Amino acid sequence: MPIKTWELDPNFKNEIMSEAGGERLASCFQCSTCTLGCPIAEIVPGYNPRKIIQMSLLGMRDEVLSNPDLWICLICQTCTARCPQDVRIADVMGALRRIAEREEEAGKLKIDSPRPLFDKAFQHQLKKFGRLYDMGLAMEYYPKKEGSFIKGMLAMMKDYKDFGMRMFLKGKMGPLGGGSPVKGMLASKIKQKDVMKKIFEELGEEGKEK
Amino acid sequence: MSVNKLAYYPGCPSEATAIEQHMSTEAVFEKLGVELVEVEDWNCCGAAEVEDPRVVYALNARNLAIAEKEDLDIVTPCSICYYNLERSNKALRADEALRTKLRGIDSSLDYNGTIKTKHVLDVFVNDIGLDEISSKLEKKVNVKVAPYYGCYIGRPPETAFDDPDNPVLMDKLIELIGGEIVPNFNYMKTVCCGGPLMMTRGDIAFDMARKILDVAKNAGADCISLACPLCGMMLDGKQADIEKALDVTIGMPVVYITQLLGLALGIEPKKLGLNKNAVDTKEILGMVV
Incomplete structure (x- = not known):
């Protein structure tokens, strides 16, 4: 054209x-x-x-x-x-x-991709815990991507059921994984979480709106 | 040997999906007589998902500042963490105003730009050196390897520490420990594994990973070797999903270079986490003599 x-x-x-x-x-x-x-x-x-x-x-x-x-x-x-x-x-x-x-x-455009939702969920997890928490990321991302919690959980199970079980059996994620009783199942949090919050609030997209 | 103590930045996957890379990195450095001091209370580097460079610089300033207090250079086994640490280090060293701004956000971001950031491959070959490693080898790892480097070892130019098209650091280590580099894999060494699209365009990611696995298999490799946990998640962790989705049989063991090196240094396979790779590695263990 x-x-x-x-x-x-x-x-x-x-x-x-x-x-x-x-x-x-x-x-x-x-x-x-x-x-x-x-x-x-x-x-x-x-x-x-x-x-x-x-x-x-x-x-x-x-x-x-x-x-x-x-x-x-x-x-x-x-x-x-x-x-x-x-x-x-x-x-x-x-x-x-x-x-x-x-x-x-700003409501001027509709992005035809779930990637911004994924990036935002990742950054949100990082702001909350200071480290990547795989399971929390998936639990936050899938419902947003699919438009409802139930649909999100179903889609997550479809994509990650086998993978999750594999990681669990290898002791990488789940109740007995990651070298501690609950690594991977629970978030690994840093002590200075407040610094993460400050970084995202001062420099991230939220900071720009202020 | 010019190095005996380093700050160690494990990266987030070290606690879950790439725990075997973490275990083998610690075990190998211990055997080589280099003390690793874990960066205390380290935070995520921002991976590929934090796209705003200023946020990346701030996140990494904190980690760099912690290591700087100990007056130690930082080493990491993850290629993405390395890229973020190194580009932040460069930006912070060059930009006084940026350092001042970050200091104003929080005192923990007060970094003066006095330390170096390194990837484990770089430390093994260029700092510790092949001669030194060679003197500590106990076993021959008689495997045919497809050395897969991925993105951030040879790219982008300002943080790269190996050739962008035909990197060789991992090849050198594999040959040193008695392994063989398979022919016809070179052109796949640095083609992206698709990992960054795994959660948003799994179809594309699977196609990309499958290509690498196929080329390694057709080249007659016993295993693929890696230096990045995202590549590991894609090529090893998701391999069974790729087989199922694309209706193919691959069965290609995928190991971290630190695991192969650890075997040659005579370290127990279990201590190297070789029972944690998703695709079974028993066949590889049988080739260690």
């Missing part, structure tokens, strides 16, 4: 370049090295980081921010390592994801 030049946002590239990680966007000269080495592009038809960069430079703000492909980047850094222009594509994608999340929070 042709680009509607009158709908382009000439300021979009500046918006990205003022976001941490997005600074080097304008150095791209469209060589496609990022896409040729991308392991996702090998599996998902049409996935094209070069195109996302060019659309960003042109100012196709809505198309870029609502593109579900932003959320299947692995941050594996292959593109960043190979880019001859040091665009830091993996970091640019991160900057785009954060802008998209803010747009969604």
Whole structure:
């Protein structure tokens, strides 16, 4: 479909370049090295980081921010390592994801991926305990992803029943796992949890709203 | 040997899904005569899920500051923790204003930028050294290995400590302990395992992990060796799920490099957590002579 030049946002590239990680966007000269080495592009038809960069430079703000492909980047850094222009594509994608999340929070966009929910649940667990708590993360993420507690638990069981049992039998998670009677089953908490709270409140997305 | 004491950052999976990596790391360093002092009350590095770099820097400033108080460089067995520690260390060293800002948030984030951050592979090969390790070997680990490095050992350039396309540190250790590197696996060494998408796009993650497992199997490997707990969760922990979902049979043992090295150093398999890997490792144990 042709680009509607009158709908382009000439300021979009500046918006990205003022976001941490997005600074080097304008150095791209469209060589496609990022896409040729991308392991996702090998599996998902049409996935094209070069195109996302060019659309960003042109100012196709809505198309870029609502593109579900932003959320299947692995941050594996292959593109960043190979880019001859040091665009830091993996970091640019991160900057785009954060802008998209803010747009969604402002009610201007609907993100077509459960990944922001997962990242938020992870950060929430981290803020609460100071360490990753696998089971707590799954219990928080699945209900949000599925839209209800019951549906969430069913989906979690479908994905993780066998895995959980395997980890339990190997003594990694569950009542007898992890070198202590309840490791993995209960959260491992750090003493200075208050510092985690301060970090997220001062620097995280919550801090920005203040 | 230029190193005898290090601060140890185990990372969150060390308490659950990658406990065998934690056990084998501690056992190997003990045998090599390097004392590990666990970073007291360490917190999560932010993994791949905390995307805002400033939050990552703050989270890691706390861990770095704790090690700095002991005047010890930090070592971690996890590639993602290493990436976050190292990039935070670099950012904090270079940016006085950032350090001041973090100090203002909490005194525990007061880091002066005086220590180094290292991945275990880097410490084994470049600090302790192959000669020193060689002098302590007790057994030959006669296995054919597909050395899988994943993302953060050779990438991104500013934190990498090995080649981005053909890393060799793990290969060197495997050859040192009597193992053989399988041919035709090199091009998979650094292709992402799919781990970061496991919870949100499991279908893509399974396809990616399966490729690595298939290539290792076709190359005739007895096992895959790793240096990252997320790769471990994907290739070992989820292997049976991948087999079921994609209707394939793989049966490929996956071990941490610290487990293989531990076997060569004559450490008891149980102390290396070799009974905790999801895919059975008994066949590997039979190849240690």
